Amino acid sequence: xxxxxxxxxxxxxxxxxxxxxxxxxxxxxxxxxxxxxxxxxxxxxxxxxxxxxxxxxxxxxxxxxxxxxxxxxxxxxxxx
Amino acid sequence: xxxxxxxxxxxxxxxxxxxxxxxxxxxxxxxxxxxxxxxxxxxxxxxxxxxxxxxxxxxxxxxxxxxxxxxxxxxxxxxxxxxxxxxxxxxxxxxxxxxxxxxxxxxxxxxxxxxxxxxxxxxxxxxxxxxxxxxxxxxxxxxxxxxxxxxxxxxxxxxxxxxxxxxxxxxxxxxxxxxxxxxxxxxxxxxxxxxxxxxxxxxxxxxxxxxxxxxxxxxxxxxxx
Numbered sequence: 001x002x003x004x005x006x007x008x009x010x011x012x013x014x015x016x017x018x019x020x021x022x023x024x025x026x027x028x029x030x031x032x033x034x035x036x037x038x039x040x041x042x043x044x045x046x047x048x049x050x051x052x053x054x055x056x057x058x059x060x061x062x063x064x065x066x067x068x069x070x071x072x073x074x075x076x077x078x079x080x
Numbered sequence: 081x082x083x084x085x086x087x088x089x090x091x092x093x094x095x096x097x098x099x100x101x102x103x104x105x106x107x108x109x110x111x112x113x114x115x116x117x118x119x120x121x122x123x124x125x126x127x128x129x130x131x132x133x134x135x136x137x138x139x140x141x142x143x144x145x146x147x148x149x150x151x152x153x154x155x156x157x158x159x160x161x162x163x164x165x166x167x168x169x170x171x172x173x174x175x176x177x178x179x180x181x182x183x184x185x186x187x188x189x190x191x192x193x194x195x196x197x198x199x200x201x202x203x204x205x206x207x208x209x210x211x212x213x214x215x216x217x218x219x220x221x222x223x224x225x226x227x228x229x230x231x232x233x234x235x236x237x238x239x240x241x242x243x244x245x246x247x248x249x250x251x252x253x254x255x256x257x258x259x260x261x262x263x264x265x266x267x268x269x270x271x272x273x274x275x276x277x278x279x280x281x282x283x284x285x286x287x288x289x290x291x292x293x294x295x296x297x298x299x300x301x302x303x304x305x
Contacts, residue, residue, distance in 0.1 A: 013184060014184065014185070014187060014258065015185075016185045016186065017189055020189050065138070065142060065143075065146075066138070068139055068175070068182060070182040071182045071229070
């Protein structure tokens with residue numbers, strides 16, 4: 001059982017890293033990109049627990065540590 | 081004798097600077113406190129120094145907040161004990177919820193290491209009472225995540241409660257990191273906690289180019305005496 005956790009900046013939070021990478025692509029001649037934002041991807045592996053328990057653990061982990069509620073949002077998918 | 085606890089996390093690197101400054105101020109004595117300890121009751125003030133606690137993994141300060149010593153910091157702060165977090169220490173105070181808002185990547189992404197200047201926004205606190213009114217104070221910054229940001233409601237609250245401690249001023253080149261309202265440091269509502277990105281402990285001896293930083297430590301001591 002695995003949780004795939006995605007963390008991204010809230011709208012309106014400046015992402016200078018994303019902006020810089022977006023500009024780099026533009027300067028390489030890759031056209032058509034309006035904006036680029038960079039987030040985090042985290043994979044959590046679980047022992048022998050149910051899907052419901054895994055979802056609870058993933059949510060608690062996000063709330064308490066993995067995401068900063070002031071600046072970030074998160075979502076996750078639990079897969080067997 | 082006023083006793084300062086200087087917290088040491090894995091990755092703290094301004095702890096010795098802070099120690100030297102406190103050691104050289106009359107009436108004050110410093111002691112290093114390892115982050116695995118859990119009692120701060122015998123100290124009058126706590127310094128959370130700069131550095132890269134836990135390698136800044138995940139987010140700066142995010143993991144340090146779960147060190148045992150932070151429970152002691154939170155309980156002592158509720159008793160009104162003076163707590164100052166500098167740079168990474170400020171980031172830890174924010175991640176712990178002791179100060180509001182967030183510190184995100186500098187505008188322009190770069191790590192900024194330079195001398196800046198500050199204007200003081202509230203002189204009537206245990207951290208600022210020795211700073212001469214209107215004096216621009218000079219000290220260095222050295223950070224990548226010092227861009228203070230917050231919701232409009234919270235910014236209004238900071239202003240209404242006089243919680244803005246310092247803003248970046250023109251003499252040192254102005255706002256280096258994109259912080260909203262040029263904010264360099266803030267207090268909690270009760271004004272017994274200060275978090276700031278600039279380093280007063282690196283500007284507390286003239287041989288370092290400025291001793292303005294010592295005014296902040298002297299303010300803490302004056303308040304106790």
